[in-house]
Amino acid sequence: MAVVFDKPHALIDVPLHYCPGCTHGIIHRLVAEVIDELGIEGKTIGIAPVGCSVMAYNYFNCDMIEAAHGRAPAVATGVKRADPENHIVFTYQGDGDLASIGMAETVHAAARNENITVIFINNAIYGMTGGQMAPTSLPGQVTQTSPYGRDPKHCGYPIKVCEMLSELEGPEYLERVTVNNVKNIRAAKKAIKKAFQNQIDGKGFSLVEVVSSCPTNWGMTPQAALKWIDEKMLPYYPLGVYKDRSAEKEAE
C-alpha cells in the first residue's frame, strides 16, 4: 500500500493548541507541505506573529523567530537581507497582527518589494484575546467590542489588504484564497507554493491572504463557520489573484 496522505515532515508531530475546527491547522499543514515539496526545510526561517499563531514556532520543523506584535515583515526583512542567497524567509500573520498594529511594516515591506513570503490569515476577528473587533471585521459583525454589530459610521469599513497593496508598484504577487473546502484547500496550496517559488526565483514580495474561520469567537460550530465564510466573508473579500507582476509582464 502506498501512502496517499500523511503529516508533512516540516510539521512537528505534536498536538496543535488551536480550538477544534480552527483552520490555522490546515494552513500550517499547507505551508509545511510546500516546504517539503520545494525541499527548503533546512534553509527556511519562519517568523511567528503575535496572535493565535504566536506559538507557530512549536509546530514548524524549520528555524523560527518570534517577532514583536506586527513587526514580522520588518524582522523578515532583516533576516532575508542578512543572507539573501541561503535563507528562505516567510512570515505567518493574523489580521490583528498584519492589518492592524503591523500595517506600516506590511505596506513598506510590500512597497520595497522585499523578497519575502507573507502568509496572512484573515478571520475577521481577534482570536487570541477573546474575539474583539479587528480591522477586517465585517460591517454588522457582532464581536466582543461591537455587541450591536460593527457600525461603519463609527468604526470605518474593513480593510481589504490585497486590494490595497495591489495599488503599489512594489509587490510581486498578491492572492486571496480560502480553506473552507477541499477544492479551495488545493487552490490555497497552489498559491502558497507560488509565493515560496517567487522568493526562490528572487522575484520579490509575495503575500497570500487566506480567508479563515474562527468558530469559537464567531460563536458557531466549525461547520457553520465554514459556511459563514462562503456566505458572508467571500462576498466582501472576493478570491483571486490581485497582482502577479511576472504574469503581467509575460502578457505584454
Added chain:
Amino acid sequence: MAKLTFKTDNCKGCGLCVDACPKKLLRLAKDKINKKGHHPAEITDESQCVGCASCAMMCPDCIIKVER
C-alpha cells in the same frame, strides 16, 4: 480498498472530516472519549473507502494517514 489510520488522541472532534467524506463513511465515536476529552473521529466501513483523502485534507490537526 484504502486504509485510514487516526491519531485518535490528537482528535478534537470538530467533525470537519465527517462532512468532507464524499461517501459519508466517517463519524464521531459517541461511545469513546480520547485523552483530550473529545469524541474522536472513526471510520465506519473501511471496505467502502476509496482513499480520496478528502478527510485528511480537511483535518485541521492532521491526524489522518491515508494509504491506498
